[in-house]
Amino acid sequence: MPDFATRPFxxxxxxxxxxxxxxxxxxxxxxxxxxxxxRPARLLAAMRHAALGGGKRLRPSLLVETAxxxxxxxxxxxxxxxxVECLHCYSLVHDDLxxxxxxxxxxxxxxVHKAFDEATAILAxxxxxxxxxxxxxxxxxxGDPAIRATxxxxxxxxxxxxxxxGGQMLDLDAERDPxxxxxxxxxxxxxxxxxxxxxxxxxxxxGRADPAALAAIRRYGEIIGLAFQLADDLLxxxxxxxxxxxxxxxxxxxxxGTLVALHGISATQKALGELIAEAExxxxxxxxxxxxxxxxARFVAARQK
Amino acid sequence: MPDFATRPFxxxxxxxxxxxxxxxxxxxxxxxxxxxxxRPARLLAAMRHAALGGGKRLRPSLLVETAxxxxxxxxxxxxxxxxVECLHCYSLVHDDLxxxxxxxxxxxxxxVHKAFDEATAILAxxxxxxxxxxxxxxxxxxGDPAIRATxxxxxxxxxxxxxxxGGQMLDLDAERDPxxxxxxxxxxxxxxxxxxxxxxxxxxxxGRADPAALAAIRRYGEIIGLAFQLADDLLxxxxxxxxxxxxxxxxxxxxxGTLVALHGISATQKALGELIAEAExxxxxxxxxxxxxxxxARFVAARQK
Numbered sequence: 266m267p268d269f270a271t272r273p274f275x276x277x278x279x280x281x282x283x284x285x286x287x288x289x290x291x292x293x294x295x296x297x298x299x300x301x302x303x304r305p306a307r308l309l310a311a312m313r314h315a316a317l318g319g320g321k322r323l324r325p326s327l328l329v330e331t332a333x334x335x336x337x338x339x340x341x342x343x344x345x346x347x348x349v350e351c352l353h354c355y356s357l358v359h360d361d362l363x364x365x366x367x368x369x370x371x372x373x374x375x376x377v378h379k380a381f382d383e384a385t386a387i388l389a390x391x392x393x394x395x396x397x398x399x400x401x402x403x404x405x406x407x408g409d410p411a412i413r414a415t416x417x418x419x420x421x422x423x424x425x426x427x428x429x430x431g432g433q434m435l436d437l438d439a440e441r442d443p444x445x446x447x448x449x450x451x452x453x454x455x456x457x458x459x460x461x462x463x464x465x466x467x468x469x470x471x472g473r474a475d476p477a478a479l480a481a482i483r484r485y486g487e488i489i490g491l492a493f494q495l496a497d498d499l500l501x502x503x504x505x506x507x508x509x510x511x512x513x514x515x516x517x518x519x520x521x522g523t524l525v526a527l528h529g530i531s532a533t534q535k536a537l538g539e540l541i542a543e544a545e546x547x548x549x550x551x552x553x554x555x556x557x558x559x560x561x562a563r564f565v566a567a568r569q570k
Numbered sequence: 571m572p573d574f575a576t577r578p579f580x581x582x583x584x585x586x587x588x589x590x591x592x593x594x595x596x597x598x599x600x601x602x603x604x605x606x607x608x609r610p611a612r613l614l615a616a617m618r619h620a621a622l623g624g625g626k627r628l629r630p631s632l633l634v635e636t637a638x639x640x641x642x643x644x645x646x647x648x649x650x651x652x653x654v655e656c657l658h659c660y661s662l663v664h665d666d667l668x669x670x671x672x673x674x675x676x677x678x679x680x681x682v683h684k685a686f687d688e689a690t691a692i693l694a695x696x697x698x699x700x701x702x703x704x705x706x707x708x709x710x711x712x713g714d715p716a717i718r719a720t721x722x723x724x725x726x727x728x729x730x731x732x733x734x735x736g737g738q739m740l741d742l743d744a745e746r747d748p749x750x751x752x753x754x755x756x757x758x759x760x761x762x763x764x765x766x767x768x769x770x771x772x773x774x775x776x777g778r779a780d781p782a783a784l785a786a787i788r789r790y791g792e793i794i795g796l797a798f799q800l801a802d803d804l805l806x807x808x809x810x811x812x813x814x815x816x817x818x819x820x821x822x823x824x825x826x827g828t829l830v831a832l833h834g835i836s837a838t839q840k841a842l843g844e845l846i847a848e849a850e851x852x853x854x855x856x857x858x859x860x861x862x863x864x865x866x867a868r869f870v871a872a873r874q875k
Binding site for chain 2: 307308382387394395396403413414420421422425426427430438
């Protein structure tokens with residue numbers, strides 16, 4: 266059996282996705298913990314629909330790989346990875362709601378409000394957000410409460426008005442009043458960038474990174490967030506609904522600005538190349554150990570769905 | 571100026587409400603913290619609409635009074651109190667949504683989705699939930715990260731599928747399939763009881779209560795939650811919309827079971843009396859210092875709006 270660290274990122278991504286799926290299945294078990302009240306069946310089913318059986322699990326994977334850079338692995342790291350995924354899934358459930366993006370399809374399956382109903386979807390998103398903080402604050406995630414409190418605070422900053430929720434608000438505003446390039450960058454940094462950056466940062470926090478290393482990983486996380494968004498905009502401009510498992514070409518249809526629309530496809534591809542080069546530069550101090558994270562950057566930039 | 575501890579609960583409630591209002595106003599300031607991205611104006615306005623300018627602030631007050639029982643007061647305690655209120659306000663915003671209880675009026679003012687729109691209301695609720703965890707996890711709330719992590723975990727348990735969100739799901743289920751008495755009690759323990767209990771518990775956690783004292787305060791919090799719900803059901807059965815500042819007699823109109831409907835008004839009033847007696851018994855070990863918490867129990871049981 267080859268050493269885990271030497272396997273390619275794409276293989277490790279699938280392994281992490283399996284491990285996170287398994288853990289989410291346990292966290293969303295009908296059988297609650299000792300002393301807990303039995304979980305309402307319909308809400309649990311909706312949360313499972315939202316969180317299980319799909320997704321590349323990119324954010325958990327970034328967390329796992331960043332923690333691995335600092336020699337950290339195991340159940341606690343996976344729990345933090347699952348927490349980040351819960352938060353991501355909550356945002357998808359709410360973004361898909363009729364009052365928001367009104368999407369019927371997600372990961373090739375009906376969205377939660379389609380499979381259940383709107384009220385249940387709102388509550389499932391709410392409870393998935395809560396679960397993310399629950400999992401992070403639990404001693405099972407890390408024995409050191411200072412680490413747990415730091416993770417909770419970081420996730421909250423990535424998620425709230427200054428992060429994902431704020432970015433979704435700007436995205437809704439953008440339909441009424443298209444932003445300029447600075448506005449698009451701010452929107453994207455908040456809506457998708459903040460949680461991707463935190464996913465990387467969380468691995469470094471769990472790995473007890475020193476301040477310089479933490480700063481490098483933060484910048485790496487920002488780069489990944491930017492690359493992810495550019496790749497997403499490219500896909501939105503070019504891919505089909507069938508290949509993506511969700512509606513595409515929606516941004517253009519809604520008149521929302523993207524950097525692809527502003528600068529064109531080839532300039533965007535060039536920008537992606539520059540981001541990968543910057544990721545390599547930022548990770549240089551870590552030497553060969555950072556090979557997987559550089560691969561991850563390439564993977565994100567080149568993704569086809 | 572009389573000593574704070576000797577003033578009646580009703581006076582202290584108003585003082586705590588003022589202090590919490592002031593702190594929430596600062597937490598929801600348009601000027602973000604250093605290094606933070608500027609906050610989207612529309613989302614911030616909706617969060618302010620939801621969190622400011624109304625409410626008795628009962629939960630914050632219970633937290634402040636419980637902390638005071640253990641000699642704890644000050645900015646950190648107020649921050650935890652404000653966090654609990656943020657979580658409460660988030661739940662009101664989402665419960666009021668058209669897909670949920672579809673209420674137009676709250677605290678005598680238009681609900682958030684009426685004053686803004688549905689998407690903004692969903693996001694405002696989402697971001698208020700996040701803010702609650704943000705505030706609790708921040709070192710400003712308590713210097714000891716173990717205390718902060720414990721508070722976060724407790725709030726998450728009170729809020730998620732095993733708490734408030736789960737209770738709201740059961741409440742929606744109840745419209746289709748009216749629960750029996752055990753079902754009503756479970757629903758109420760989750761929907762309103764869990765957060766009220768946690769508000770008391772959080773004061774004891776901040777106050778470094780020993781396990782026996784913590785257990786007593788937990789039971790006190792359960793009693794307050796039960797009393798609050800019985801008083802609420804009595805009010806729903808008897809009060810007018812004008813006096814309450816929100817729609818009333820809705821439970822009966824929707825065929826939802828309440829303990830008042832099952833047992834009648836006078837039996838419910840008797841049950842409230844028994845709860846107050848139990849609160850006194852539970853707090854006996856604390857002697858005279860618990861006078862304010864006993865007053866709080868009476869206040870909750872007798873409230874007229």
